[in-house]
Amino acid sequence: MAGKSGNRLKRFLIPVSGGLAGLVVLGALQISEHASAAPPKQPEGTDIAAGQRLYAEYCASCHGANLEGQENWQIANEDGIFPAPPHDRSGHTWHHGDALLFTYTKLGGKGAMAAQGLDFESGMPEFGETLSDQQIWEILAYIKSTWDDRVREMQAVRTEAEQLRGN
Numbered sequence: 001m002a003g004k005s006g007n008r009l010k011r012f013l014i015p016v017s018g019g020l021a022g023l024v025v026l027g028a029l030q031i032s033e034h035a036s037a038a039p040p041k042q043p044e045g046t047d048i049a050a051g052q053r054l055y056a057e058y059c060a061s062c063h064g065a066n067l068e069g070q071e072n073w074q075i076a077n078e079d080g081i082f083p084a085p086p087h088d089r090s091g092h093t094w095h096h097g098d099a100l101l102f103t104y105t106k107l108g109g110k111g112a113m114a115a116q117g118l119d120f121e122s123g124m125p126e127f128g129e130t131l132s133d134q135q136i137w138e139i140l141a142y143i144k145s146t147w148d149d150r151v152r153e154m155q156a157v158r159t160e161a162e163q164l165r166g167n
């Protein structure tokens with residue numbers, strides 16, 4: 001009797017433990033896939049002074065020497081293209097998390113929207129060929145350094161939401 005039920009138990013346990021091992025492997029795969037696809041996020045200790053110099057060279061001509069943006073930036077021209085928005089608190093840069101700001105700068109407005117499956121004409125050029133990822137983060141760190149704590153905190157919340165959503 002004991003032998004019989006022992007065998008039954010064995011037959012039952014083998015497929016279950018195989019299945020469990022399979023589940024564990026699947027789970028690990030999902031975790032590592034998720035980690036590699038994590039949205040980009042501002043690295044710690046980025047060089048703000050370098051970002052300020054790069055901003056003056058590459059961004060100020062459109063977004064303004066004092067991050068004030070172009071005049072009437074909320075109004076599109078006849079081609080449907082918007083002027084450059086301010087990066088200070090009067091604009092909407094801080095409404096976006098790090099991943100969006102980084103991608104918009106790296107791929108340009110058209111490229112960033114295309115990555116979301118949207119067809120959009122944009123006056124924001126792509127900088128992925130001109131600037132390294134590190135330099136883009138430096139510029140973004142400089143822009144953030146000009147904000148007050150409250151705006152910086154609100155933007156950080158958007159970044160956390162992006163990380164949780166995974167995009």
Ligand code: HEC
Pocket residue numbers: 055058059060061062063081082083084085086087091092093094096100101102104105109110121122123124125127139140
């Ligand atoms: C030729 C003009 C031009 C230059 C130079 C330029 N931008 Fe822009 N940028 C724009 C325009 C126009 C938009 C408006 C968004 C749109 O319509 O796609 C924009 C939008 C953005 C946005 C997203 C929108 C937002 O809410 O702020 C970011 C981020 C940005 N620019 C960063 C930069 C950075 C960083 C640089 C310098 C490396 C730069 N831009 C240089 C024209 C420019």
